Amino acid sequence: MNMARRHKLRIVLVVLAAIHSLIFLAGFFAPYHFAAQNREFAYAPPARLHFVDAQGRFHLRPFVYNLKRSPGARGGFEPDETQIHPLQFFVTGARYSIAGLFPCSVHMFGVNEPGRIFLLGTDGFGRDQLSRFLYGGQLSLSAGLLAAALSVGLGVFAGALAGFYGGWIDEALMRAGELFLALPWLYLLFAVRAALPLRVAEWQVFLLLIAVIGLIGWARPARLIRGAVLSAKERNFVAAARGFGASSFYLLRRHVLPQASSIALTQLALLIPQYILAEVTLTFLGLGVGEPLPSWGSLFAPLQQYSVLASYWWMLLPAALLVPIFLAYHAAADAMQERLNSVAL
Amino acid sequence: MGSFFSQQQVQATLIAIVLAAAATSAGPALGGFPPEDLLVTDNLPGHSGGVLSVALRSEPKTLNPVLAVDISSREVIRCLTADLIHINRASLKTEPALAKSWRVSPDGLVYTLKLRRGLRFSDGQPFDADDVVFSFQVYLDQKVHAPQRDLLVVGGRPVGVQKIDAETVRFELAKPYAAAERLFDSVAMLPRHLLDSAYREGHFSDLWPMATPPSQFAGLGPFRLKEYVPGVRMVLEPNPYYWKEDRAHNRLPYAGQVVFLFVASEDAQVIRFQSGDTDILSRFSADNYDVLEKQQAAKGYQLFDLGPGLEYNFLFFNLNDLATKNLAEIARKQPWFQEVRFRQAVSAAIDRESMVRLVYGGRATPLWSPVSPGDKLWIDDRIPRLPQSADRARQLLKLAGFNWNSSGALIDAQGNAVEFSILTSSSNAQRTKLATLIQDDLSKLGMNVHVVPLDFRAMVDRLLKSYDYEAAIMGLVNGDTDPNPAMNVWLSSGGTHLWHPNQQKPATTWEGEIDRLMEEQLVTLNYAKRKRLYDRVQEIIAEQLPIICLVSPNILVGAKNRVADFHPAILDPYALWNVEQLYIQ
Numbered sequence: 005m006n007m008a009r010r011h012k013l014r015i016v017l018v019v020l021a022a023i024h025s026l027i028f029l030a031g032f033f034a035p036y037h038f039a040a041q042n043r044e045f046a047y048a049p050p051a052r053l054h055f056v057d058a059q060g061r062f063h064l065r066p067f068v069y070n071l072k073r074s075p076g077a078r079g080g081f082e083p084d085e086t087q088i089h090p091l092q093f094f095v096t097g098a099r100y101s102i103a104g105l106f107p108c109s110v111h112m113f114g115v116n117e118p119g120r121i122f123l124l125g126t127d128g129f130g131r132d133q134l135s136r137f138l139y140g141g142q143l144s145l146s147a148g149l150l151a152a153a154l155s156v157g158l159g160v161f162a163g164a165l166a167g168f169y170g171g172w173i174d175e176a177l178m179r180a181g182e183l184f185l186a187l188p189w190l191y192l193l194f195a196v197r198a199a200l201p202l203r204v205a206e207w208q209v210f211l212l213l214i215a216v217i218g219l220i221g222w223a224r225p226a227r228l229i230r231g232a233v234l235s236a237k238e239r240n241f242v243a244a245a246r247g248f249g250a251s252s253f254y255l256l257r258r259h260v261l262p263q264a265s266s267i268a269l270t271q272l273a274l275l276i277p278q279y280i281l282a283e284v285t286l287t288f289l290g291l292g293v294g295e296p297l298p299s300w301g302s303l304f305a306p307l308q309q310y311s312v313l314a315s316y317w318w319m320l321l322p323a324a325l326l327v328p329i330f331l332a333y334h335a336a337a338d339a340m341q342e343r344l345n346s347v348a349l
Numbered sequence: 350m351g352s353f354f355s356q357q358q359v360q361a362t363l364i365a366i367v368l369a370a371a372a373t374s375a376g377p378a379l380g381g382f383p384p385e386d387l388l389v390t391d392n393l394p395g396h397s398g399g400v401l402s403v404a405l406r407s408e409p410k411t412l413n414p415v416l417a418v419d420i421s422s423r424e425v426i427r428c429l430t431a432d433l434i435h436i437n438r439a440s441l442k443t444e445p446a447l448a449k450s451w452r453v454s455p456d457g458l459v460y461t462l463k464l465r466r467g468l469r470f471s472d473g474q475p476f477d478a479d480d481v482v483f484s485f486q487v488y489l490d491q492k493v494h495a496p497q498r499d500l501l502v503v504g505g506r507p508v509g510v511q512k513i514d515a516e517t518v519r520f521e522l523a524k525p526y527a528a529a530e531r532l533f534d535s536v537a538m539l540p541r542h543l544l545d546s547a548y549r550e551g552h553f554s555d556l557w558p559m560a561t562p563p564s565q566f567a568g569l570g571p572f573r574l575k576e577y578v579p580g581v582r583m584v585l586e587p588n589p590y591y592w593k594e595d596r597a598h599n600r601l602p603y604a605g606q607v608v609f610l611f612v613a614s615e616d617a618q619v620i621r622f623q624s625g626d627t628d629i630l631s632r633f634s635a636d637n638y639d640v641l642e643k644q645q646a647a648k649g650y651q652l653f654d655l656g657p658g659l660e661y662n663f664l665f666f667n668l669n670d671l672a673t674k675n676l677a678e679i680a681r682k683q684p685w686f687q688e689v690r691f692r693q694a695v696s697a698a699i700d701r702e703s704m705v706r707l708v709y710g711g712r713a714t715p716l717w718s719p720v721s722p723g724d725k726l727w728i729d730d731r732i733p734r735l736p737q738s739a740d741r742a743r744q745l746l747k748l749a750g751f752n753w754n755s756s757g758a759l760i761d762a763q764g765n766a767v768e769f770s771i772l773t774s775s776s777n778a779q780r781t782k783l784a785t786l787i788q789d790d791l792s793k794l795g796m797n798v799h800v801v802p803l804d805f806r807a808m809v810d811r812l813l814k815s816y817d818y819e820a821a822i823m824g825l826v827n828g829d830t831d832p833n834p835a836m837n838v839w840l841s842s843g844g845t846h847l848w849h850p851n852q853q854k855p856a857t858t859w860e861g862e863i864d865r866l867m868e869e870q871l872v873t874l875n876y877a878k879r880k881r882l883y884d885r886v887q888e889i890i891a892e893q894l895p896i897i898c899l900v901s902p903n904i905l906v907g908a909k910n911r912v913a914d915f916h917p918a919i920l921d922p923y924a925l926w927n928v929e930q931l932y933i934q
Contacts, residue, residue, distance in 0.1 A: 043706070129789070295785050295799070296785065311640045314500065314640045329637070
């Protein structure tokens with residue numbers, strides 16, 4: 005039983021690690037730069053990988069056809085079957101850098117010019133949706149991770165203080181937490197954005213997003229940690245340690261907080277997808293980083309238009325891709341919760 | 350008689366209409382009123398009755414024609430009121446309306462208008478010269494702040510209005526004014542008997558709010574007020590005293606009701622039109638046109654692409670004098686913006702064909718001057734339509750002293766990297782898309798451009814008041830095919846001379862030249878001479894590029910097949926200009 009749980013957590017963590025490295029190495033996995041426009045291929049549907057060409061010949065290496073405008077019909081594309089473009093691996097393409105440090109121009113896959121490969125289709129400027137999704141994840145995932153870390157960090161700090169010392173410290177911190185839970189944040193955010201100067205650098209917007217999302221959410225983990233600390237500090241071994249003359253700091257660090265650590269981790273796993281969604285919402289509403297930098301939120305912004313929803317179904321694909329990512333996080337939270345329960349038993 | 354058609358022509362049509370009217374107005378004189386002098390239209394008789402429903406983007410703000418500035422209010426008011434001389438939206442020429450004929454003195458300074466006899470407001474009260482004099486008194490009253498007032502001030506003096514007799518009114522201009530009869534279009538005549546006392550007591554601006562009861566409202570338009578449900582709809586019914594009839598002497602309008610539904614977004618309007626809730630749709634994007642087009646036959650409606658309208662979208666830089674403003678960062682960049690070769694390079698780098706294709710789905714026309722091909726009488730065909738060329742742009746920049754650093758970024762002579770932001774209205778998805786394309790085009794020249802979408806009102810505030818911006822994308826719609834309503838845009842002293850409004854004296858020699866040309870065309874009565882002057886204005890703008898024109902979107906309109914006699918036009922209002930003739934089959 006215990007082994008199976010441990011196993012489940014391990015699988016989930018491996019999946020999450022894979023997703024994050026995919027996003028971290030977006031430059032490598034994305035066939036194109038996120039801002040590269042292909043104006044002749046606006047709103048191109050997802051490319052199909054073929055093995056059999058128009059003449060019925062089988063190819064071992066999968067290939068794509070380029071698109072051309074359908075004659076007569078407005079706006080439609082059809083495959084140009086006169087030339088096949090075989091899928092190539094480790095091709096040289098647009099330059100990018102890994103973690104902003106190591107310049108590189110090798111991509112995992114691509115096709116030779118004049119071929120184009122858009123596995124998730126393109127947006128209204130002919131930009132590859134897959135590349136934008138991968139690059140967009142860098143911003144959205146790191147915003148989610150950092151904001152969740154900030155929230156949980158603050159929550160642990162405030163919760164531990166409140167639970168351990170009690171009294172007026174407890175009162176003040178918990179009332180402040182309630183205040184934070186009650187504020188109408190979205191409207192406050194609109195006001196904050198309006199008060200900022202006309203052009204805010206991208207990194208400033210990014211930090212602002214993290215600060216805002218992270219600061220809003222500390223109250224809930226703080227309450228949970230406070231509860232855990234309250235019960236932990238009444239345990240006999242804590243009383244014993246106190247009797248031996250241990251300092252408050254030592255008690256917190258050595259005996260109390262370890263009891264709360266799995267709560268903090270579970271909270272982290274729950275908050276990350278929530279905060280990714282928060283970043284998506286804010287960008288969707290125009291409060292995020294500007295064009296042409298993508299984030300998952302800006303990938304969804306065109307979906308506000310009826311014509312896009314009605315005509316270009318592949319614009320919904322990035323939303324579908326978010327589902328397994330969020331499920332992985334929730335599975336991680338689940339597995340940790342189960343472990344926590346089994347330890348408590 | 351000015352403008353582009355001869356006096357003889359107008360007189361000939363007038364005589365024809367007067368004769369036709371005389372032949373038909375021998376009906377019985379009701380209740381002691383003189384027989385009505387009706388206008389006989391040349392359309393075939395239609396069917397009476399039926400409901401015509403149309404969606405408005407926002408709820409109208411007022412029913413007062415003198416105060417209305419928003420599109421929705423004006424759309425409704427046009428159905429409720431009438432003007433003396435009207436611009437026919439199909440022919441784009443003036444035609445008699447409440448005035449059945451007019452005479453111009455040889456010096457072009459005095460217009461004498463003859464009113465139709467025996468007309469009545471929608472509440473049954475008679476209409477005569479006193480109402481005309483009263484209406485113009487209100488429009489010209491500075492305290493009322495009518496948006497129409499600007500156009501009615503000619504040569505620095507308001508138009509003089511004088512009653513000769515109950516059916517004759519004399520208008521005096523301080524200076525000759527080209528196409529002056531076009532000024533009368535959309536200046537709605539007001540009922541003196543309802544508004545006079547409130548006007549004298551000084552609260553004209555409180556008159557005719559949306560909640561006005563139908564009995565308190567009267568106009569000379571084809572319809573009159575029936576019901577207003579706040580937040581939902583406004584219902585109009587036919588005006589029984591309307592002054593037009595068809596060839597078979599049926600009094601217009603035909604529709605038994607016009608219902609304006611308030612539908613807040615373009616997408617929602619498109620969906621309601623698609624589902625059959627509304628009969629007519631205008632002001633929608635090319636993307637939605639493509640969506641609607643697929644179901645045209647199945648859903649029983651027809652779409653019309655009327656080609657380029659009178660809207661022009663453009664990019665412009667902040668050329669204001671910022672000496673008194675605390676905007677050092679923008680002032681530092683102004684030497685770039687003031688360099689004409691910089692502006693020419695930007696224009697050369699912009700891919701207008703892509704804009705037409707990607708932003709408007711092909712339903713637009715690239716522009717190199719503010720006059721769109723929709724305005725056939727005034728466009729200067731000799732303006733070169735230069736294709737996009739990054740090489741030409743680079744040459745121009747080099748000539749202007751710019752250079753490129755090792756990483757490919759454009760730098761000025763002092764070594765500063767060229768970086769600026771473009772404002773766009775966040776509510777206009779098309780213009781934001783234009784900005785993103787420009788951003789990409791200019792990045793190929795090594796310019797670092799940021800797109801800043803802002804709330805429209807906040808943006809206009811920056812453009813016209815604080816001057817706190819570097820560049821912006823805007824669109825203007827000419828109110829008429831004639832150049833006169835655009836005076837305010839081209840004169841250096843104009844309030845909508847966007848790149849540098851309200852100048853005391855022209856800041857540059859070419860702006861001085863434009864001022865002189867525009868003033869001259871205003872008092873020139875001969876069309877060919879005016880055209881030469883206005884052509885020169887267009888050439889100066891194309892050369893100096895105070896505004897870099899981008900595209901003119903096509904006018905797109907849709908109507909259900911059951912709406913007959915539907916003839917959309919490129920001049921606002923696109924769809925409902927002949928609402929009195931529309932009928933349900």
